[in-house]
Amino acid sequence: MAADYRSSMRAICTLLFFCLPIAQAFYIPGFSIKTYSEGDPIPLFVNKVYSDNTEIQYAYSELPFVCPPTRRHNPGGLISGSNVALNLGEVLRGDRIMVSDYELEMGKDDEARYLCSQKVNRADLKKAIEVVKQGYVAEWIVDNLPGATSFVTVDKSRKYYAPGFKVGYEETSWTTGRPRYFLNNHVTLVIRYRQAPGRAGQRGKKVILGFEVYAKSIEAENRDASGLPPDLRSKHRPLELTMARNVTNSTLSGSSESSFHLEMLDDGAEDAVLTIPYTYSVYFREDDKTSWENRWDPYFVNQEESTGVHWVAIVNSLTIFGLLTSVVAVIFTRMVRGDIKQGILEEGKSRGKRRGLKSPRRSGEKTGGLLEQPGDVDTIDLSDEEVIEEVTGWKLVHADVFRSPANGYLLAPLIGSGMQLIFMAVGLITLSCFGVLNPSFRGGFISVGMALFLLAGIFSGYFSARVYKTFGGLNWKYNAVVTATLVPGLMFATIFILNLFVWAQASSTAIPLGTLFGLAALWLFVQLPLVYGGSYYGFWRSGAYTHPIKAGSVARQIPIQPWYARPVQLALAAGLIPFAVIFIELLFVFHSLWSQKTGYYYIFGYLAVVSTILLLAVMETTIIAVYIQLCSENYHWWWQSFFLGAASAAWIFAYSVYYYVHALHLTGFVSNLLFFAYTLLACSIYGLLMGTVGFLTAYAFVRRIYSAIKVD
Template sequence: MAADYRIRTMSWALLLLCLQTVQAFYIPGWSIKSYSDGEPIPLFVNKVYSDNTQLQYAYSELPFVCPPSGRQRPGTGLISGSNVALNLGEVLRGDRIMVSDYELEMGKDEEVHYLCAHEVDRAGLQRAKEVVKNGYVAEWIVDNLPGATSFVTVDKSRKYYAAGFKMGFGETSIVTGQPTYFLNNHVTVAIRWHRAPGRDGRHGKKVIVGFEVYAKSIEAGNRAAGGIPIDLQSPPGFELTMAKNVTNTTMARDNDSSYVLQEFDDGAEDAKLTIPYTYSVYFREEEHIEWANRWDLYFVNQEDSNKIHWLGIINSVVISGLLTAVVAVILARTIHGDIKGYKEGLEEGKLRLTKRSRGTRSPRKSFEKGGLLEQVDGDSSSVADDMSSEDEIPEEITGWKLVHGDVFRSPAFGHLLAPLIGSGMQLVFMATGLIALSCFGVLNPSFRGGFISVGFALFILAGAFSGYFSARVYKTFGGTQWRTNAIVSATLFPGLLFSTIFLLNLFVWAQASSTAIPLGTLFGLVALWLLTQLPLVYMGSWYGFVKAGAYSHPIKANVIPRQIPQQTWYSRNAQAALLAGLVPFAIIFIELMFVFRSLWQDKSGYYYMPGFLAVVSTILILVVMETTVIAVYIQLCNENYHWWWQSFFIGGASSLWIFAYCVYYFFNHLHITGMASTMLFFAYAFLACSVYGLLTGTIGFLTAYGFVRRIYGAIKVD
């Protein structure tokens, strides 16, 4: 039995490793957009974000950038300054996409093009300094590709993209020793194109396979007529200061589109700083990249870390293999041997009695019909009398078999555990669907906001599963008010999420950040919660409670609870959960580093390693199940039958270690400043760890429940 169990486990592991070797494809978009020469290409501005803060801002709402002109864009059907409709995921991730005034035409190069000269007051100047000081990066979009800055790998063999471009840079003044900040007011846009596939390609049409943006700071002076800078190669930068522009006159645009010199007094309250904006456009053919592979450049840096990913998988497989061996020993040798010896003793009538002190607890209840110690050969009443008088128990009955009459006793606060299990099953369904859709390429970075949108939809639809499992577990615990349980299941965990996000929004709204969820979106989320999820949970609860009913147990619980002996330090609830939680944390630790880097440092949200994520997630589930089985078995051997809540805590205990790692990561790898950003980081970390803990805790609970039913069902005597 042990050999078969190990063979099956290793077969699954090999299958997962084989699946990982298959490249997970992705769908870069719903349809290919091809362009003819001279056809206009819309450029959208989105937001600015930074590694040093969790606050994002809409690019078009910054007070120092060119405001939209509102002009009609011929050939596109778009109007400058109009907002693009966003899905739920885009709104929740802080996207605010707007049509810009940048004019791009397929195949038409522009060495330099004037955009606008925008005046800012002191408040706008200070805002620009803050954006540059905090290292904000701007995100623009062309043909669903985010603007990127290109780099080369360490060995200079491949090029890769880093999404976004810097809004400016800072230097330390040689004269004063104080920091000075320069704004990038000129961008060079490089559009990489490839011949369109199929019939469009034969007609000379092209597809966009790369969108690169290179920003530069150019002084306000030394410009030709029309505001065009004379020097584009190595000009002095545009310093964000009023004082400099008192001595260096700036360019301003009057009503007849000519340019005049404009001086101002820095001491005046209404002093203005005029910022000229220009841009260049170049189109270049890219022969080696096709449209279907155009997102690959965003993932080259992740692919270079494949060796580390494989190291993490090997580490996970080794740990999982060791745990599998331990579980196999428990199931095949210890428990199987105990059950076999017990049944043989019953058949031969060889159950011997021995004196063993159990305090004031009398074991006579163990002889109830259907109980573990029921004597089937001879007069059981005489044996019971002897045992009750001498406080004796059968010599063969030790460890986990002693608590057979209490192991299925309903736990304390079962009315709270049942809704948690229901919500956990809801998250299991959602996570499984997201990973599967990612592996099949449906969810990918080109589907902006798709991961959040689809995840939210799956969570809502899985409300029926939540109600079903919650109701059945609730009825198993002896509950009768299934309607109340349904409402609690539908509001407990979603209510925690919504209340936390709402409180965070109060702080983010004050910062005028695009990270804040709009009020209309909040009302929409509440409507989906109460008008869609709640009825689904209610219907699932009705079916689970009324139709399916409670789960059956092989052994009935005794009337009088058994006294639990003093536990060793490592088997106590808190210590056991913390020790058991270390093992799953070790499984996902390496992959966790890449996820954290994508979420908190790169900020691009372009972590896309679905194959590795699926393999690590599968191994994680197996390890959580095996760890829970081992911990519950040790607990039962110590005659502690309070395993219901403990199995849930053991399964989700690794979330505590993940949160501790979040704290370590914050202080050692991040440079986040400000109370609002710090609060956002820890609130998001808490919510993410809560979701993970609820999901893995539910897996641990269901595994322990199946394990306990199996072993005690095997020793039941009919």
């Protein structure tokens, strides 16, 4: 059996390595191709602004210092200022996409174009300074591509994109030492295109390959009647965010600082305003080196350059997995060989009686301890090693190992919800590896994940009801309601409370009231009926799980456990091993979610391999830990197996705290609250998922080893 186990593990590893290049090949295909003819209008959408220094996002169109929409009909039938319909994932991630007034026509360059002049008061100016000071980045969209700032790799061999562009920048005055804030009020838009593939290209149609945005700050003065500066290519004074008046403009005309306001006087007028003119330039550049299918590649150059680190993570995971596999193989080899050599426990009992062996003692039986006389009880022949091996360790608790755990009515809904999460996670990673979920499907990861979670409600109810009945439960309807409410209720309550803080900040991440009612409706009309139906079938049709050994009438007394087998120590040690499998890959996930704020983590080929090894590591770690616990004559493995699988969540949360201290620079109470609350929620969901994996693995393991024991 050990040879078969090792062969199956080798087969799994081989399959994973063959699947890795396939998963990589499908990480970003596109959906339908949008083609443009010469002169066709290209709509530009504005979305939101976000920052690495805070978790608060804002809708770009709602900023008080940007140009308000004119509500005019743009070519193509779109109305500026109209909101684009969003899916659930886009709403939850804070997207607020709106049609802008920027006019782009395929193939038509426009060196300078005036957009508007926005007048801001002191309150609006304060908001603009806050946005610039926090380092906010704006996200615009053209042909489903986010506007990006272009950079070149260190070796200058490849170009890569950083999504978004800076709203403004901060400088320190060399005369006063105080910070000064400048707003980028001019953007140069570069649209990269090529001939469309197939027949569309033969008809002269083109496809967009890239959308680059270069922002610049230009003073409000020295403009012509149309609002344009005389020459955009020459050096201009930047537009400073201040209400002050320049009083020493001609004092140091020969100094480079003369182009800035050396001394500022504020008249203190409440009705003072600052006029901010907005202009833009548009350039189209043909790119024959990039295909339409690979147009997202520049957004992931940094992730591709870290391929070596990903392989280190995989090698690290495989090393740990190999060690665990060896230990599990030894356990199975030892038990199976022992069962073949020594026979079943029934024969051992009969031999033990003939040789003076006492049956395992139950709690409540009267004994005289070690000072009993040989005539009072049977004695053990210590010279017979086979008999000692037969009645020590995990076999001693055979009559108690399937005894229903305390508070089993709580464990059953956890297992059901965990099965629901397993179905969702496997579905998401599979769809991502095969390209169904990709950056062109904005918000798709959350939307599809929600759909899979709801559909998996039937599995949640089924497994929860069967486990519940196995533990002796009778009120299956109550169990169904608890199962259907556990995870959605936890998430809804957390999000609703956090939403109160986000609403107060007028952030775009605040979930609209209508969306909250929609989520509640999905739970009531989809999740609850599916869980109820699955519970009915699992409880009445499938019934309870059968066990190879019936529980005894009297519970066995558990001896004092060694320090390494105590629940807390054993769980923490077991959780450290799966964490060691994934902690390198976690760094990339954290960087994508918390540092970049883009969510563009799409190297799912590596993540799928590491996740598979993680599941196997959790399973093997649980087997080892439960075996140690049973050998210590502790038969309370039901809850402990769940905690063994979930324990790595505690290490992940500790790692997130380390990442927060050393990598993030969040400011503000709300941002810090959002980080820790969402991290704790994510770790809880992960712990529930892995805890279910640990429970199912331990249950299969215990059934397997005790199925060879026959008791009268």
